[in-house]
Amino acid sequence: MKDASQFTVGLVQMAMAADPEENLHRAILKVEQAVDLGADVVCLPELFRSQYFCQREDADLFALAESVPGPSTDALGQIARDAGVVVIASLFERRASGLYHNTAAVIDAGGEVVGLYRKMHIPDDPGYYEKFYFAPGDLGFQAFDTKAGRLGVLICWDQWYPEAARLTALRGASILFYPTAIGWHPNEEAQFGAAQLDAWRTVQRGHAIANGCYVAAVNRVGHEIPLAGGAGIKFWGSSFLTDPFGAAIAEAGSDVEEVLVGQVDLDWLEQVRRNWPFLRDRRIDAYAGLDQRFID
Numbered sequence: 045m046k047d048a049s050q051f052t053v054g055l056v057q058m059a060m061a062a063d064p065e066e067n068l069h070r071a072i073l074k075v076e077q078a079v080d081l082g083a084d085v086v087c088l089p090e091l092f093r094s095q096y097f098c099q100r101e102d103a104d105l106f107a108l109a110e111s112v113p114g115p116s117t118d119a120l121g122q123i124a125r126d127a128g129v130v131v132i133a134s135l136f137e138r139r140a141s142g143l144y145h146n147t148a149a150v151i152d153a154g155g156e157v158v159g160l161y162r163k164m165h166i167p168d169d170p171g172y173y174e175k176f177y178f179a180p181g182d183l184g185f186q187a188f189d190t191k192a193g194r195l196g197v198l199i200c201w202d203q204w205y206p207e208a209a210r211l212t213a214l215r216g217a218s219i220l221f222y223p224t225a226i227g228w229h230p231n232e233e234a235q236f237g238a239a240q241l242d243a244w245r246t247v248q249r250g251h252a253i254a255n256g257c258y259v260a261a262v263n264r265v266g267h268e269i270p271l272a273g274g275a276g277i278k279f280w281g282s283s284f285l286t287d288p289f290g291a292a293i294a295e296a297g298s299d300v301e302e303v304l305v306g307q308v309d310l311d312w313l314e315q316v317r318r319n320w321p322f323l324r325d326r327r328i329d330a331y332a333g334l335d336q337r338f339i340d
Contacts, residue, residue, distance in 0.1 A: 049311045051192040053219065053258075054078025054086040054129075055304040057283040057296045059266035064093045064108065068116060071133075072123050074303055079127045081305045084153075084192040087132040089264040089283075090200050090225040091146065094136070099270045099277060101176040109138035113157050117149050125155030130190045132197055134223040136177070137162070146178045148199055148223060153191040161186060163199040164208060171229060171277055174201075187215035193308070196257075200224045203248055203261065207334065213255035214323075219308050220251060224263040227279035241280055241298075249290035256288045256317040258308050265299055288316040 056074045060067050071092055078086045091097075093116060097105045110116060116135055124131045130153050137147035137160075146163040162181030166174045185208055187196045196217030202208045203222050212220055226244065228237050244261075252259040262283050269276035284295040285306040293306035317323065333339050 050307055050309050051084040052082045052305055052307050053260055053285055054081065054083030055260055055262045055283045055285060055294070055296070055306075056086060056088050056092075057263060057265060057281050057300075057302045057304065058089060058092070059279075059301055060092065060095045060264060060268070062095060067093050068119055072119065075120070075123050075129065075131060076127065077303045078305060079129050081303065083129060083305055085130040085132070085190070085195065087221045087223055087260060087262045088134065089262050090134040090223040091136055092134060092223075092264070095268045096225050096264075096277060096279075098174045098177055099171045099268070099274070100272060101173050106138075106144065106177070109136040109144050112137045112147050112149055112160060117151060117157050120149075121151050121155035121157070124151045124153055128153045128191070130192050130195070132195070132221050132223065134199055139179075144178055145181060146174065146199055147181075148197045148221075150188045150190065150195065150197060158190060159186060159188040161197040161199070163202060165201045165205055167201045185211040185215065187212060187217040193218055193310070196220045198222050200226060203244070203251075206251065206254065209251035209255055209259075213257050217257060218310055218313055219258035219260060220255075222248065222259070222261045224261055224283075225279065226263060227277045230267070230275045230278050233278065237280075241282060245282070245284070249286050252286045252288055253290045253320075254322060256313060256320060256322060258285065258287055258293075258313070260285045260306075263296075265301060288313050 131151040137145040148161045152158045164181040168175040196212035265281040267278045285293045294304040296302040
C-alpha cells in the first residue's frame with residue numbers, strides 16, 4: 045500500500061500538432077505513460093489541445109474553444125477513471141457566447157471534474173495576445189481536494205506573481221501546478237534567452253521556498269510559426285518539479301518531449317515548514333496596500 049504522506053507527480057512536456065484531435069489523442073497516451081511510471085497526478089501543458097494560437101488576433105480562432113466540462117474533460121475523465129489518476133488539463137473554455145477563459149480543469153481519479161481555475165493574470169505582449177481571447181479569471185485562487193491530496197493550480201503568466209502563489213498556498217495546497225506555454229522569440233534567444241529562462245526557473249523556485257510547498261511547471265516544446273507567417277515562438281520546455289527548498293527533483297530538456305515523474309513527500313514539507321516557519325512569522329497586520337496598484 046502506498047504511503048498516504050506521499051504521491052507521485054507526472055509532468056507531460058509535449059509538442060503540439062495542428063490538429064486538436066491529434067493533440068488530445070497524444071495527451072491521453074502520455075497520461076498513460078505517466079501512470080505506467082507511477083504517477084498519481086498528471087499535469088498537461090497550457091492549452092494543450094492546439095498550437096499556441098495567441099500569437100495573433102484572429103476572431104476565427106474562437107472556434108477552438110470548448111465547453112468545460114466538455115469533449116476534452118470527457119475523454120480525459122475516462123482515462124482518469126480507468127487508471128485511477130488525477131489529471132490537470134488547461135483548456136480554451138467557451139463559457140458563453142462571446143465569453144472565453146483560459147481554464148484548468150482538475151479531474152479527480154473517479155473521472156469527475158472537481159474544480160476549475162480560470163487564469164487570473166492575462167498577458168498582452170508581442171506574440172502573446174491573450175487579452176484578445178481570454179477574460180480574466182473570476183474564481184479566485186483555490187486549492188482542490190483530490191484522491192492524491194490537496195492541489196493548487198495556476199497558469200503560465202500567473203508564475204510571475206508572488207501573491208497568486210501565496211494565496212493558493214494559504215488555501216492548503218501542498219503543490220502548485222503551473223501549466224505553461226512560454227518560449228523565446230527566435231531573434232531574441234541569443235541575447236536574452238539564457239537570462240529569461242533562468243528568471244523563469246528562479247521565480248518559481250522562490251514560490252516553493254517562500255511558501256514551503258512543491259512547485260511543478262509544465263511547458264510545451266517546439267517552434268510554432270503561425271499560418272500568417274512570422275518568426276513564431278520557440279517554446280523552451282525545461283519543465284520541472286521542485287521541493288520546498290527549491291531543489292530540483294526532476295527537470296526536462298529544452299527541446300524534447302518528455303514525461304517527468306517525481307515524488308511529493310508531505311512529511312518533508314512538514315519538516316521544512318517547522319524549520320522555516322514563514323507562514324507563522326507573516327505580519328498579516330502590516331500588509332495593507334497589497335490591494336493597491338501602486339502606492340504614491
